[in-house]
Amino acid sequence: MYSKFRKLPKWTITFTAAALLVGTVGSSGAWASAAASFSTPIMAVSAITAPKAEVNQPLRIVGVGDSLTLGYELGMSESSVPYGYVDRLYEQALYHGRAELVNYGILGLKSPGLQKLLEAAAAGTRITADQLQPNLSTYPLAEATVAKSAQLGEDLKKANLIVLTIGGNDFTPIFNDILNDEEISASALQTRLDALLASYYPSLEASLRTILKLNPKATVVFADQYLPAPKPSTINQTITQEQYAVLTDGVAKLKTQTEAIAAKLTKEGFDVRTVDVSTPFRGKELSYTSILRGDIHPKQSGYDVMGRVFAQGIWGDYRDPEALDAGTPLRVVVNGKALKSDNKPVLKNNTTFLPMRDVTKALNATLVWDGPSRTATIKSGDKVVAFTIGADTMKVNGQTVPLETPAYLQQSGGSSVTYLPLAALSKGLGYQVVYRKPIATVFIQS
Numbered sequence: 001m002y003s004k005f006r007k008l009p010k011w012t013i014t015f016t017a018a019a020l021l022v023g024t025v026g027s028s029g030a031w032a033s034a035a036a037s038f039s040t041p042i043m044a045v046s047a048i049t050a051p052k053a054e055v056n057q058p059l060r061i062v063g064v065g066d067s068l069t070l071g072y073e074l075g076m077s078e079s080s081v082p083y084g085y086v087d088r089l090y091e092q093a094l095y096h097g098r099a100e101l102v103n104y105g106i107l108g109l110k111s112p113g114l115q116k117l118l119e120a121a122a123a124g125t126r127i128t129a130d131q132l133q134p135n136l137s138t139y140p141l142a143e144a145t146v147a148k149s150a151q152l153g154e155d156l157k158k159a160n161l162i163v164l165t166i167g168g169n170d171f172t173p174i175f176n177d178i179l180n181d182e183e184i185s186a187s188a189l190q191t192r193l194d195a196l197l198a199s200y201y202p203s204l205e206a207s208l209r210t211i212l213k214l215n216p217k218a219t220v221v222f223a224d225q226y227l228p229a230p231k232p233s234t235i236n237q238t239i240t241q242e243q244y245a246v247l248t249d250g251v252a253k254l255k256t257q258t259e260a261i262a263a264k265l266t267k268e269g270f271d272v273r274t275v276d277v278s279t280p281f282r283g284k285e286l287s288y289t290s291i292l293r294g295d296i297h298p299k300q301s302g303y304d305v306m307g308r309v310f311a312q313g314i315w316g317d318y319r320d321p322e323a324l325d326a327g328t329p330l331r332v333v334v335n336g337k338a339l340k341s342d343n344k345p346v347l348k349n350n351t352t353f354l355p356m357r358d359v360t361k362a363l364n365a366t367l368v369w370d371g372p373s374r375t376a377t378i379k380s381g382d383k384v385v386a387f388t389i390g391a392d393t394m395k396v397n398g399q400t401v402p403l404e405t406p407a408y409l410q411q412s413g414g415s416s417v418t419y420l421p422l423a424a425l426s427k428g429l430g431y432q433v434v435y436r437k438p439i440a441t442v443f444i445q446s
Contacts, residue, residue: 070105088307121153226281
C-alpha cells in the first residue's frame with residue numbers, strides 16, 4: 001500500500017481511543033477482572049517460580065505503565081475494547097487458577113510521569129494528570145486514571161503479579177529529530193539518545209523501588225523496548241544506515257541496563273524480572289507494528305508476541321486455546337483443563353448452557369438425578385444447588401433463587417441430555433466464571 005516509509009510532521013501519535021480499559025477486567029468487584037513463532041531465551045524454564053496467590057484467593061494482577069500496558073492499537077475508537085499483552089496474561093493466569101486483573105495503563109505516559117504516579121499512590125494522595133506530565137490530560141481517560149492514584153496504591157499492595165511497560169514515549173523525540181532533520185549526523189543522534197537513556201534508567205529504577213516498597217512480596221515483571229523502525233530499505237527511506245545503527249545500539253544498551261536493574265533488585269531479595277521484547281520484534285517491525293502508517297504501537301500480532309514473552313517469563317510457558325470444533329460456540333476450560341464432551345456447549349437466550357453430567361464430572365462435584373421430579377442436585381464443598389427442568393427458580397442450600405433461563409432437556413442421538421445454565425450453576429456453587437470473548441473461551445474455577 002505504501003511505496004515508501006510515510007513521512008509525518010511528527011512521529012508521535014494522535015490518539016483517538018477514549019473508552020480504553022481503565023478499571024477492571026473480569027468479575028468480582030474492583031478486582032474483577034495469529035500465534036507468533038519465535039525463539040527468545042528468557043531464562044531456564046526450570047528456574048522460573050510462578051507468582052503465588054494466598055490460599056483460596058485469586059492471583060491478583062496489576063498492570064501499570066503506558067499505552068502498551070493499556071493495549072492501544074492504531075484505529076481504536078471510543079467504543080473499542082483493548083486486547084493487549086496484559087489481557088493475554090490475564091487469560092494465561094486463568095489457565096492456572098482463579099485470577100483478577102486491574103489495568104492502570106495511561107496513554108502518552110513517560111517514565112517520570114509513572115514515577116510521580118507511583119509516588120502519589122504510595123503516599124495515598126491524589127494528583128492531576130498535568131501534575132504528572134505536561135499536557136497528559138489531553139490524552140483520553142488519563143485524568144480519570146490518574147485520579148485513582150490512592151486506589152492504585154491499595155491495589156499494588158494486594159497484588160501478586162505486577163507488570164509494566166514504560167519508555168516508548170520517552171524516546172519518541174529521537175524519531176522526531178530524524179524526521180525533522182534528515183541530515184542529522186549519527187554522532188549528534190548518539191548524543192541525544194545517550195542523554196535520554198541516562199535519564200530513563202534512574203526513573204525506571206525509582207518506579208520499581210516504589211512498587212517494591214508498597215509490596216515487597218509481589219512478582220514484578222517489566223519489558224525492555226523494541227525498535228519500531230525497520231532497517232533502511234526501498235520501503236523505509238527515512239532512516240539512514242548510520243542512524244539505524246545508532247538506534248539498534250541504543251536498544252541493545254537499554255536491554256543490557258534493564259537486565260542489570262532486574263539483577264540488582266533480585267540480588268536484594270525481590271522477585272523482579274525483565275523480559276526481552278526487542279529481540280522478537282527485530283526484523284519484523286512491519287508485521288508487528290503499524291509503523292508504515294506512522295504509529296509505533298503493536299498490531300495484534302505484536303501484542304501476541306509480547307503476551308507470549310511475558311507469560312514465558314512468568315510461568316515458563318504460553319498456552320494457546322485448543323481448536324474450536326465446527327458448530328461449537330465456545331471453549332470451556334474447567335480448572336485449567338479443556339472440557340471434553342460429545343455434547344457441545346449451547347448458547348440460548350444469551351445464556352451459556354453446559355451438559356450437566358460433563359460439567360459436574362469436570363468439577364468433581366456430586367450429582368444426584370431424580371427422574372420423577374426431573375431435578376438435578378449438585379453438591380460441591382458446602383454448597384448444594386438443585387435445578388428442576390423447566391423451572392424458573394433453583395435451590396441454593398435450600399433457598400429459592402430466581403432463574404432467568406431454566407434448565408432444559410435436549411434430544412441427542414436418541415437420548416436426552418440435561419443442560420444447565422452455567423452462570424447460575426457457578427454462582428450457586430461459588431465458582432469463578434470468566435468469559436474471554438477474544439479467544440471464545442469460558443474459564444470455570446472451582
